[in-house]
Amino acid sequence: MSFERVKTGIESLDALIEGGIPKGRIILVAGGCGTGKSILSTQFLYYGAKHYNEPGLMITTEERPKSIRQNMLRFGWDLKELEDQKKLAIIDAASPKARIPSSEMYKISYYDTNSLLLKIYEAVNEIGAKRAVIDSIPGLALRLESESEIRRAISQLGSLLAELECTSLVVSEVNIPGRLGRFGIEEFIADGVYLLENTLTDGRFERTFSIVKMRGTANSKEVHELKITDNGIEVIPRSE
Template sequence: MSKVERVPSGIPGLDDMLYGGIPKGRVVLVVGGPGTGKTIFCAQFLVSGIRDYNEPGLFISLDESRHHIIREMASFGWDIPELERRNMWAFTDISPTRHLGGDVKTEKLAIGKRDFSLEAAMGEIRRSAKAISAKRIAVDPITSFIFQYPDIIQRRSVILELIEALTLTGATTVITTELRMTGLERSVQLEEYLAHGVIILQTLQIGKSATRVIQIEKMRETPIDTQMRPYRITENGLEVYSRESVF
């Protein structure tokens, strides 16, 4: 087996479950309900890349403003404005109703079979990744972006295009999405089939207490620990207890 280059996630314990880290250049989906730590996961992945590996990070935010994210992540001691000043961190936004400029914003102009807002979003990803030579990208969350496309076939092709655009940047990417069903017997969401790897964050009621659990559902190019493991959100961000079991 050829040696796969790995990108450490920056989340203590998680890299043990991944035999060292995320395979370089891959697009990994982080699926979780509200409050499970998806946004923190993204910021931690980027901040750790900058601090520990000098790798510039791009945060593509869809639901929350830059201001909001900066304020929330400051509570973990992550000084994002300082990283921005050093050109190591950049924010961009590909939501169709914001920041794409001019008439493109809300209109859906068909160019061939593709629509213009998608075209603009892909261009924005390429441009902003190149501007800081991003080695890591986080997209948080893609749920509303893909739900613009009610048709399932179109939605599938939009997700594939997004993954392709992100892969072409050469960066290693984390995309988050809302978990739309919880429990031990949920159904698999479309984007999970299409991503190169899938990590699930959930809160399970175990006995009398609610326990945060993380599970790696799949990851190309690497063996994985597929067991559910407990994790916590602390003042340092996410921490996975990779030697503890949940049940």
């Protein structure tokens, strides 16, 4: 069975996954702090909006939109321009979390699951988003009291993204080796899991990228090198 593929914006990655992510699927991007998860996710949205005619939605819970816009200029990615053209929308979920006011066009004023899901639904419809990024899943769980509530929220989010037919990357920051999510459910809402790591080899840190799981795709099982350059992320394939 073959799927329509969505290009990630990272050619070297697409080459490892039969040309791209199966359209409408959800990928979990897991890894520790500083491993490149946010850059990879933004690259996916930027290329989608700029080059592949697929508007994108980003929900940011950790970093404020202002700082993302600024940081991404480093790679030559002008997010503001895409936002002005209604090809990109950034929902500010970071300011309310830090309890500071936000002058963003898209924001959630109160942290509860229903208003967040509604906001995502509205924004996706407004700009006709075909791609979505949630950065990050643990950041969303802040106001939720119990683990069961968190699991329910994550699973609702997964259903909504699937319903909206958005090809999505959901970021999970995990600092325990071998774990892919914090709540034991993240990997179940996902059709694929990418793991980004910083590993200490021969006295120096090496960035790596591996595909832990990918439904419906004959993917590479190797641990590849990941590079962050002035043009964004690049995966250096390690042949099998």
